[in-house]
Amino acid sequence: MIDYGQFCTVARGAEVLCERWTPLVVRELMCGSTHFNDIRRGVPRMSGSLLVQRLRKLEEVGVVKRVQGKGASAEYHLTGAGEELRPIVMALGHWGARWIGSRLKRGQLDAGFLMWDMRRFVRVDECPSGRRIVIHFRFTDAAEGERRWWLVVDEGGANLCRDDPGEDVTLIVESSVLALTEIWTGDRDAQEMVRQRKLRVIGPARDARDLWRWLGRSAFAQTREAALADSR
Structure with a gap:
C-alpha cells in the first residue's frame, strides 16, 4: 500500500484509492459486478492475483464487504464508504472525457x-x-x-x-x-x-x-x- 507519510486526509484517501488498478476495480463494483470473474472481465489486463490483493485491501479499509453468495462463490459489494466514492469516480470519468478525450492508442x-x-x-x-x-x-x-x-x-x-x-x-x-x-x-x-x-x-x-x-x-x-x- 502507498504510504505518503502525511496526516492530511487527501494523502490518506489517495493511499487507498490511487494504487494501480484500484479505481478501476471500484468502477466495476459501481457498475454492478459482484463476482470475481465478472470484476476481472472489466479489468482484463489485470492479473488475477493482483485483483485478489486489491479486493482484500479494499475490504480491510472498509470500502468493500465480502459476502457468501449462492453456491460456493463469494460476492463483493461496496459498503457505505465505498458508495461515497461513486461521485468521485464519476467526476474523474467526466473530467477525462472533457479534458483528455479519447485519442486512443x-x-x-x-x-x-x-x-x-x-x-x-x-x-x-x-x-x-x-x-x-x-x-x-x-x-x-x-x-x-x-x-x-x-x-x-x-x-x-x-x-x-x-x-x-x-x-x-x-x-x-x-x-x-x-x-x-x-x-x-x-x-x-x-x-x-x-x-x-x-x-x-x-x-x-x-x-x-x-x-x-x-x-x-x-x-x-x-x-x-x-x-x-x-x-x-
Missing part, C-alpha cells in the same frame, strides 16, 4: 472490455417488448478469439456470448474496434461512421435504425460530445 483498444461495457449499459427498456434481440458483432481487426461476439437481449436483461448462441440473428455489426469505441465514447456519430463505410449494420432497416437507441452509449459520452462541440 492501439494498445488502449480492447474489444472484450468494449463489449463488456456495452453489455452492462444496454437500454433493455428501449428494446421491443416480448422479442429477443440477438446482435452479432464482427470486429475486423481484433485479436484472435476476440473478433466475434453475440449480445442477446430480452426482458430479463442482456447477456454477452463469445460462442454462437445458436439463435436467429437480428442484426450484424461489422466494424473495427476503433470505430465502435469512438461511437461508444461519444467521439464519433454512428450514422457518420456508417456513411463513411467504417461500420456496417446488416439486417432489417427498422432494426438497424433502432440499434443505437437499444445500445445506448458510455456514461461519459455526452460530456465528450459537449467538449468536442465547445472546441469547434
